[in-house]
Amino acid sequence: ETGVTQTPRHLVMGMTNKKSLKCEQHLGHNAMYWYKQSAKKPLELMFVYSLEERVENNSVPSRFSPECPNSSHLFLHLHTLQPEDSALYLCASSQLLAGVDEQYFGPGTRLTVT
């Protein structure tokens, strides 16, 4: 257990569905992240929140919409996804921004878009 939980662990959705991924950290950290991990690509940073403010949006399509209501929770809202969006979505948190502090990762949500 890393102190970062993600739900659901697995999700299958059609291209017209709307779903949300949830991340919760129990570590008192100030920064939270969403990463995408595809089979043939490295871990790709999607979004970064620091103290509930979005500080990085790494050229992610608008069909992915993040939400950080407080420092312990992070959501990723999904709508009209494409099959190439199928991947493992990882949430992470750190006390300070990555680069000066280690990140703690959740187990990920395995997303399949049909």
Add this chain to the structure above:
Amino acid sequence: LAKTTQPISMDSYEGQEVNITCSHNNIATNDYITWYQQFPSQGPRFIIQGYKTKVTNEVASLFIPADRKSSTLSLPRVSLSDTAVYYCLVVLPSGGSYIPTFGRGTSLIVHP
């Protein structure tokens, strides 16, 4: 395009020392170099972090030359349970900002 480069895969045997090098030419000046380990169906897990020279903890050592354009993770006396994917993470410039950037990962297989 700023990026990191590390070998795709490595093979070793139990008890041997394994060294994995990551190249990162455009690393940001003030940020650390971090290495993570990932097992199947799990998120990456922190191994070690350093800024320059050498850092050692209970599981690994990290060697960083003075120019910081590369780093080498050293795993002493590996065991079968060290079979995993190892990633370096550095902060690189991207589109006017600096973002944490993972390498593609090195798949290490430890044989009996």
